[in-house]
Amino acid sequence: IRLSDIAAALGISKATVSLAINNNPKVSEKTRQKVLKKIKELGYVYNRGAAGLSTGKSNTIGLAVHNLSNPYFTEVCSAVESVLSDKGRMPFLCNTHESLDLQKKFIEALIEHRADGLLLCPADQTTIDDLQPLFTRNLATVLIARDIEEAPLDFVGNDGRKALKLVSEHLIKLGHRRIAMIGGGQHTSVSISRRAGFLSALESHEIPLDESLVVDCETSPAGGEAAIVEVINSPDPPTAVVCFSDLIALGVLSGLHHRSYVPGKDMAVVGCDDIEEASRGYVQLTTARIQKSEIGKKSAEMLLERIAVPTLPPRRILLEPELIVRKTCGSRL
Incomplete structure (x- = not known):
């Protein structure tokens, strides 16, 4: 089946059929639908590779x-x-x-x-x-x-900087002064900007940075769960944790539950992204919505x-x- 067969069956030009297939606004929606219907009836398969050679698209x-x-x-x-x-x-x-x-x-x-x-x-x-x-x-x-x-x-x-500054300052307003950050690294623009937002919040409220509380990990629940163990076992653990992403935060919450910590009571946790699971009743994660x-x-x-x-x-x-x-x-x- 060729374009010319479709055109002959509908009594229109081959050019009109081609324009209809490519959603060209010069062809009415009524004509386009007729072309698509006939294509389906005849089993025609449009060769976009060949068409691309002639149109450049x-x-x-x-x-x-x-x-x-x-x-x-x-x-x-x-x-x-x-x-x-x-x-x-x-x-x-x-x-x-x-x-x-x-x-x-x-x-x-x-x-x-x-x-x-x-x-x-x-x-x-x-x-x-x-x-x-x-x-x-x-x-x-x-x-x-x-x-x-x-x-x-x-x-x-x-605006990753603003996102992490929002959740970090929320913790500070709740009275937290010893706050950890988990995840992110410093290899991408997102990780750099989010880390900068966390540091900016601390600086704005004259809270000194304890570098031992900045723990990088894989951006996954498994990474977060492993990192929170290191944080909890530190000589002077924080009262709150800012997570680079919600995926990391989910792992942090799991790690806390495994150690009988109640999130929000024994240790505050916030994330970033607001993925769908963050709003679930069994999670209820405070986060920055992206x-x-x-x-x-x-x-x-x-x-x-x-x-x-x-x-x-x-x-x-x-x-x-x-x-x-x-x-x-x-x-x-």
Whole structure:
């Protein structure tokens, strides 16, 4: 079955069929639906690869994140897919697992298959040099969540500094002065900004930093559970814990329960992200809400704009976090 067969069956031109398949606004919705119905009836499969050679467009978008098992990215990716599918675009997903090599191979594959653009949450320790193929081939790219210093690319993320400062200052207002921070590291823009927010809160209230209470760990519940053991067993344990993310906080809460600590009573705990599980009755985690769906939506919209007008100057969107108070901080026990 060829395009010409579809056109002949409907009594329209081959060009009209092609425009309808590609969601071109020059074709009415009524005609487009007729074309799609006939395609289904005849079993026609559109060869986008061949079409891409003639049009220079594939209608495909790459989407790479570093940890798809993180509920944060489930929301981001879902919002991205919704926007792209509404515009007739097909996202291809890569879970890089923080691998620079896998990220490189995905970028190379996108270029090879003539993808129209890339939405990228860079793997840990990505530098501007790692992104050179994007600049060489002029692949439209928007960075998500993690920024890359000096990269002339569009970016959509959250104000991580403000997020951690919000939850840290909430603990300080509740009377805590000895506060630990668990997780984050210092390898990405997110980890750097969130750590800076925690330190800023301490400094604003003239609370000295005890570096022994800053404990890095894997960004996972298992990482948080292991880290809280180290914190509890320290010579002078804190009264409160700020976690880099909700995933880490879930592990911290589990570790406290295993040692018969009551979160919010024996030790206050706060997180960051407000993933779905944070609001469950058995968790009730105080956290900073990150606009995850909005990050996905705006990044997809920005990429489509970049594809349409490649000469636009680089743009940045930094979304505001919100303090969400629940039981684990102790103020609602």
